[in-house]
Amino acid sequence: MSMKPLEFDRRYGELDQVISAYLGEAADDEPDKPSLALQAYLRHTWHTRPWALGTAEQQLREYARNPPGRLRQRLGEFDPVPDVGVPDSGIQNWLLQLADHIKRSIEEGQVPPLATPETHWEWRVRFPELAQFFGGWFSQDMPDEFTEHDAAVDDYAATTDRQLIARAVGELHELLALDLEDIDYALALAELGMEVEPPAPLSPADWLALIADRLRDVQVDYGTPQDS
Structure with missing residues (x-):
């Protein structure tokens, strides 16, 4: 039985927003530098829904540490992470790295200044x-x-x-x-x-x-x- 929309939002809703920002963009995040896609997500979210950043950080970590197994995937209990070019073996570390970037941004109050959108996703959500x-x-x-x-x-x-x-x-x-x-x-x-x-x-x-x-x-x- 597929996961109901409310349950999906509670578990993965903001994670889905983060991943959507990567569609068509390179997932080339580094420990000391977020990718263009993540910068766009942070910029837009800080200025529209800053309270969602903590939820994103939590959901990224939870998904990375407890990814749904193949049975749950076949049963349709969750929407899989779209292919963003990261090999399966690197997905967990990548998600945790995204969570670290978001956590650092929150704890250090790194609010990106308003700027011209830089990605297709950012143009359309702005x-x-x-x-x-x-x-x-x-x-x-x-x-x-x-x-x-x-x-x-x-x-x-x-x-x-x-x-x-x-x-x-x-x-x-x-x-x-x-x-x-x-x-x-x-x-x-x-x-x-x-x-x-x-x-x-x-x-x-x-x-x-x-x-x-x-x-x-x-x-x-x-x-x-x-x-x-």
Whole structure:
């Protein structure tokens, strides 16, 4: 019988978050230097859910010391650790090393400064609604579904809960506050799921600012009292 979601979260939920940060990234942690993936996890978690760090450290150690056996794997009692390129013989030491890094970060108060995301995972967890927006409305199929970029934005605004639209506006302003070069904004859009170019002749930053204004106007319209 598969493990119930609540039981899984209690045992492995935060461990799963740590491991997810490694998908597509090198698990090249060293005793004196966490990998890029773990740095991204620490940075995001310190600034959004600092209380989860202690849980992550505990779950990593518990899993490393008492890994589920093959029978429990076949029975589906837990989700196995995804393949991150670490050989089976090295998984235990690697997990304990991650726990040591997290413990050191907590005990020494090593709060990473806010910075531009450095991994695909970090882009998507920092800007979740933009990942939904760009990945859902600006995939490679966008030209077949909409006549122009503005039509896609209007469709998002018309079919999305206003609270999520407000979240997208906030994330757009946060993205613009990174003050990146155009090439870096283009890369950011790709990380967030966009598969088409911004409309010419606008730069990525100018287009993002235009979308923010357009969606903010939608919020203003929602908040305008109707005439009786």
